[in-house]
Amino acid sequence: MQIRTFVGLASGVALGFLFGLTVSNTPLGAQSANVTPKEPVATSEEFKSHVIHYPDLPETELVKGSNSRLIAGEQSMISFLTMDKHSYFAPHHHTQEQIMIVLEGSCDEIIEGKLYKVKKGDVVILPPNIVHGAYIGDEDVHVIDVFGEVRSDYLLKMEQTMATMNTKQGKK
Secondary structure (H helix, E strand, O other): OHHHHHHHHHHHHHHHHHHHHHHOOOOHHHHOOOOOOOOOOOOHHHHHHHOOOHHHOOOEEEEOOEEEEEEEOOOOEEEEEEEOOOOEEEEEOOOOOEEEEEEEOEEEEEEOOEEEEEEOOOEEEEOOOOOEEEEEOOOOEEEEEEEOOOOHHHHHHHHHHHHHHHHHHHOO
């Protein structure tokens, strides 16, 4: 059932994309690589207001064995997460939908009491309030977590990390 749901979702997204192109009067071939930009280049200030180089963000410890570089917008949040080898994440749930993209490594994801062996390239879709956790094996796992809403608990941890950094810089 979950595979059918994913295939149905993927088909719906593809059809929606094509319909959107048709309705928007943008021809399907308009994505040519031979187009010369006509727009002015953003100023340094404009660039900084829209672009973040995530490796420059400080790591925030979310729980023991889990460090993340967090980015929050007005309505969503992204976590560039490293889960340490041999760590365990007790089953939990939250109100935000979560999409996890496995970039490196593998783990046994616990979803509603069942184990799912996920590896590099896998995408895990966790609806709001679904109980999930993980067992991390013999290597660190790097993932991107996308949350459909900002997680206030993560935002607080991010702010605490920034405050600690500012305090340490002030003592220099």
